[in-house]
Amino acid sequence: MNEPAKSLEIALDELNELLGDRLSISDAVRDHHSHDESWHPARPPDAVCFVNSAEEVSRTIAICSRHRIPVIAFGTGTGLEGGTVAHKGGICIDTSKMNAILQVNAEDMDCTVQAGVTRKQLDNYLHDSGLFFPIDPGADASLGGMAATRASGTNAVRYGTMRENVLSLKAVMADGSIVTTGHRARKSAAGYDLTHLFIGSEGTLGIIVELTLRLHGKPEAISSARVYFDDVDGAVNTAIQTIQFGIPIARVELLDAAQMKAINQYSGTSYPEKVALFLEFHGSHASVKEQAEIVGEICTDLGGSDFEWTAYEEERREMWDARHSAAYAAMAVKPSAKTYATDVCVPISRLADCIRETRDDVERSADITSFLLGHIGDGNFHYVFLIDPDDPAEYELVQQLSERMVQRAIRMGGTCTGEHGIGLGKRKFLQLEFGEEAVALMRTIKSAMDPHDILNPGKLLPAEQARP
Numbered sequence: 389m390n391e392p393a394k395s396l397e398i399a400l401d402e403l404n405e406l407l408g409d410r411l412s413i414s415d416a417v418r419d420h421h422s423h424d425e426s427w428h429p430a431r432p433p434d435a436v437c438f439v440n441s442a443e444e445v446s447r448t449i450a451i452c453s454r455h456r457i458p459v460i461a462f463g464t465g466t467g468l469e470g471g472t473v474a475h476k477g478g479i480c481i482d483t484s485k486m487n488a489i490l491q492v493n494a495e496d497m498d499c500t501v502q503a504g505v506t507r508k509q510l511d512n513y514l515h516d517s518g519l520f521f522p523i524d525p526g527a528d529a530s531l532g533g534m535a536a537t538r539a540s541g542t543n544a545v546r547y548g549t550m551r552e553n554v555l556s557l558k559a560v561m562a563d564g565s566i567v568t569t570g571h572r573a574r575k576s577a578a579g580y581d582l583t584h585l586f587i588g589s590e591g592t593l594g595i596i597v598e599l600t601l602r603l604h605g606k607p608e609a610i611s612s613a614r615v616y617f618d619d620v621d622g623a624v625n626t627a628i629q630t631i632q633f634g635i636p637i638a639r640v641e642l643l644d645a646a647q648m649k650a651i652n653q654y655s656g657t658s659y660p661e662k663v664a665l666f667l668e669f670h671g672s673h674a675s676v677k678e679q680a681e682i683v684g685e686i687c688t689d690l691g692g693s694d695f696e697w698t699a700y701e702e703e704r705r706e707m708w709d710a711r712h713s714a715a716y717a718a719m720a721v722k723p724s725a726k727t728y729a730t731d732v733c734v735p736i737s738r739l740a741d742c743i744r745e746t747r748d749d750v751e752r753s754a755d756i757t758s759f760l761l762g763h764i765g766d767g768n769f770h771y772v773f774l775i776d777p778d779d780p781a782e783y784e785l786v787q788q789l790s791e792r793m794v795q796r797a798i799r800m801g802g803t804c805t806g807e808h809g810i811g812l813g814k815r816k817f818l819q820l821e822f823g824e825e826a827v828a829l830m831r832t833i834k835s836a837m838d839p840h841d842i843l844n845p846g847k848l849l850p851a852e853q854a855r856p
Contacts, residue, residue, distance in 0.1 A: 395455040396477075400435055402451045403479070410438040410485075421462050421472070421480045425527075425715075427728045427775070428470030428812050433460060433480035440485050442558060442566055442597040449595065449842075450564030452479050458845050461591040463530030464506065467537065468729050469811025471590050476845050481595060483532055489513050490598070497603045498555060498572055503532025503596050510601075519603040522547035525807065526712040532596045537809040538588030542711070545631070545765030546638040546670065549807070551587050553602045559586050559594035562838040572600055585833075590809055591844040593837045607670035610638075611680055612704040613697035615687045616662040620644060620747060620760065622691035623663050624740045627764045629686050631736055635679055639668035640765035641711055647718065647759040654717035655710045660694065666711050667697075668704070718759045718772050725757070725774035728783075730790045732797035733768040733806030742800055743769055746793050754785055768806035795820070815850040 403411045412418070413435045423430035434457075439445050452459045458478025465472060474480060486504035493499065494517055501510060508528045510521050523534060525541035533539075535557065540549035547553070556570030569582035586594060617623040620642075627640045642665060643651070649661040665687070669679040680697040687695050698704060719727050734742045743760070750758055750771060762769025771793065773786045794804045794817050804810075804817040819827045830849060834841075 396434055396457060399451055399455040399457050399479070403435065403437060403448060406444070406447055406451070407437055407439070410440075412436045412438070418480075421465070421482065422474065424465050424467035424470060424472050425727070426468045426470050426811070426813065427726050428473055431473050431475045431477075433474035434477050436462075436480045436482055438482050438485050442486075442560065445481060445483075445486075445560045445595055445597050446564045446566050448479070448481055448564075449560050449562065452842055453563050453840065456840055456842060458842050459595070460844050461532070461536065461595045463504065463533030463536075464528065466525075466527035466529045467533065467811065468731070468808040469805070469813045471537065471809055471811035471844070471847060473812060475812065478842075478845075483530065483595075483597070486532075486597065492517065492519075492603075493572070494519060496572060497605065498600055499603055500598065500600045501531055502598055503530060503535075505531050507531065507534065514603070518606055520606050521553070521601055522604055523550055523553055526715070531599055531601070535587050535596050535599055536589065536591050538807070540763070540766075540768070540807045542639045542641055542668075542708075542763055544763060544768075544807075545640060546636060547604060551584060554583060554587055555600045555602055556583050557586060557596050557600065558598035559596050561594045562840065562843050566597075567594065570600070574602075588809070590811065590848050592834060592848050593843065595843070607672075607676075609671060609673040609676040609699060610701075610704065611669050611676045611697050611699040612639075612707055613667040613669070613680055613683070613695060614659070614707060615665050615667070615684075615692040615695040616660050617665070617690075617692050618662065619691070620663050620743060621740060623665050624743055624764060626665060626683075626687050626690045626692060628736055628739060629690070630683055631765055633682070633686075635682060636671070637667060637679065637683070637765060638670040639666065640763075641666040642760070642762045642764045642769065643711070643714065644760040646757075647714055647761050650717040650721050650759065651710050651714060654720050655713055657706075657710055659710070665692070666707060668708075669697075714759070714761055715772065718774065722757060722774045724776075726777045728773040728775055728786050728790070729808070730771045730773075730793055731768070731805050731808040732793055732802055733766065734797050734800045734802030736767045738800040738802065739764060739767050739769070742797055742802070745796055746771065749792055750789060753789060754782075756782065756785065763806075766806075767802065810848045812847060815848065818848075818850050 418432035422432035
């Protein structure tokens, strides 16, 4: 038996002693943890550990550290850049059983949760409290995973991303030690900002096991609206003017005609199959009404039609359920196809240009099923492509479209990913976006915190090129 295989065997014996039947090497369990919802090829871990506490995560990582075994954290598997794929093998730590809501401090508008608590679970728990957690990526993702990928979603234009809504966290380091990065105070000038070092680190610096989150008061009134356009430009410019006029809109979502048709087929709705904006306004009854009326006027000036707004919860829920089902609606158009989701973000002043150039590029290319949607209030948009998994040429075409889309966004002062993260898919763009010196600094941080490169190895940072 070679040395790595022997080390793995010894590690599995020690993990079995620690976890018993919560250590699994079954093919079905390993397969479930071999992929996320992205296009990246699956690769099962060597084993899966179902942990119940920070202490168990600590002891699991300590064992893996001694034997130099890779460790990959897994929440709900809803990622879109291959972040949980065990492409170098190793041990998967499943945090789904760490799902306790530890504390809610209503007076201070914060809460502390274990990393496996999901977005919807917390939302349901807070239902009667008058508070809510605003980060809504659509999928019912784990909050630990959302912090690790710096998730955002439909509410980010008003409430920010995970970056703005995590007050502190607890993480397990590569040697098994446990670090707490902050406290519940709303601001601090003490020391390095370790909390934000972990947010967006995608499990490469430590595994997040606990979070203290900022909560928000539920608005007195909420209204939602939808409006339709004959072209994408009118919809995009409506969103841009809404933001530039200082209207405190909570959500502004773009969906093209193809996406609206897919939603109708999937959700049984009967929306016009045109370019659409879905909007939401939060505030007092008077301010919500005023916001809706002003945005309605902007829509009309820019070619919008059938502007409808409603404060009825059931109608609002139906609309946003349809929006959140957009990815699954797209997949249902061609069930045999593989979904390839792109993700860029640019300054709002360059949004119309970036979308127009990307749309022209897609339309010039070979006939391929695609959908345009995005959280355009903060300059973030996506093209979703359906590709034949058995057609390498189609895959290559979409790769080229995605690469040009990223280069275009970076050239316009934007980023290669607004919310999906880097994972496996976008490592090569980091140097283009940040420059050689910044990537070298990231490598230094990674090396200092994980000297044996066991934490989600091969993710986020680009592969080092061989020196001449």
